[in-house]
Amino acid sequence: MTTLFVFVIGIAIGSFLNVLIDRLPKGEAITGRSHCDYCRKKILWYDLIPVFSFLILHGKTRCCNKKLSFQYPLVEIITGISFTFIIVIPNEVRNLATEGGVKLFDYALLDPSGIALRMTMLGIVSCLIIIFFSDLRYHLISDYILLALFIFSLPAVALAKEGPLLSILFNSLASGLIVALPIFLLYYLSRERAMGLGDVYLSAIIGFILGWKSGYIALYIAFVTGAIYGISLLLLKNRKLKSRIAFGPFLVIGLVTMLFWADKIYGLIDMIYKY
Numbered sequence: 001m002t003t004l005f006v007f008v009i010g011i012a013i014g015s016f017l018n019v020l021i022d023r024l025p026k027g028e029a030i031t032g033r034s035h036c037d038y039c040r041k042k043i044l045w046y047d048l049i050p051v052f053s054f055l056i057l058h059g060k061t062r063c064c065n066k067k068l069s070f071q072y073p074l075v076e077i078i079t080g081i082s083f084t085f086i087i088v089i090p091n092e093v094r095n096l097a098t099e100g101g102v103k104l105f106d107y108a109l110l111d112p113s114g115i116a117l118r119m120t121m122l123g124i125v126s127c128l129i130i131i132f133f134s135d136l137r138y139h140l141i142s143d144y145i146l147l148a149l150f151i152f153s154l155p156a157v158a159l160a161k162e163g164p165l166l167s168i169l170f171n172s173l174a175s176g177l178i179v180a181l182p183i184f185l186l187y188y189l190s191r192e193r194a195m196g197l198g199d200v201y202l203s204a205i206i207g208f209i210l211g212w213k214s215g216y217i218a219l220y221i222a223f224v225t226g227a228i229y230g231i232s233l234l235l236l237k238n239r240k241l242k243s244r245i246a247f248g249p250f251l252v253i254g255l256v257t258m259l260f261w262a263d264k265i266y267g268l269i270d271m272i273y274k275y
């Protein structure tokens, strides 16, 4: 029952994330009624019900019968699953990668620190979903969302890592700079062709949250998944060699992997080294 409730709340939040994904890159106000992307007509409330409206309308707009992006139900379902995962799923499957190996969910669900940590994780994951889809679709990462992500990561880092607050903050900031350095060089040397400034900031936040070691593994995962995606696009001949692929979504994949499955990745690395 709790699971279903959290899932439904997650889906509703996902619906709001869709609004941010579409409006922030265009610089539109985030309040105000939704209107059709094609004919600008206002969308009625019963066509804005997450997932259901998409299914009932067969993925088309009611006003002008144009194709609705699959992004809408996808973001809603992903948000629903992420929220359920963070709040309901047992502790063993999740941990925050830190050099000290401090578990993210060592705090019990109803412990005040446990509640605070889960709330900040919901904030972090929501920001990451926005970054993933708006960079994928519009090739833009909003500065507001990067700032929100950084603000959410402050309590997460303070709660999940051990030691005096000042040294945690110093180590995390240093890790952020270390992890952002190669991305900054790619950005600078390619004159913004390989990377955007948003990618530099995002990788700094990745280092801040994960520490430099896990941060570099997250970068590595981003490059590998990005390369696999790029090569499969070429093989499918969907794109010309020159067209740009946004890097932000792959940075998000790297961060999420290390945020939730760092012990599995370190286990894998150990296994590879043994052979």
Ligand SMILES: [Zn+2]
Residues within 6 Å of the ligand: 036, 037, 038, 039, 040, 041, 061, 062, 063, 064, 065
């Ligand atoms: Zn329309």
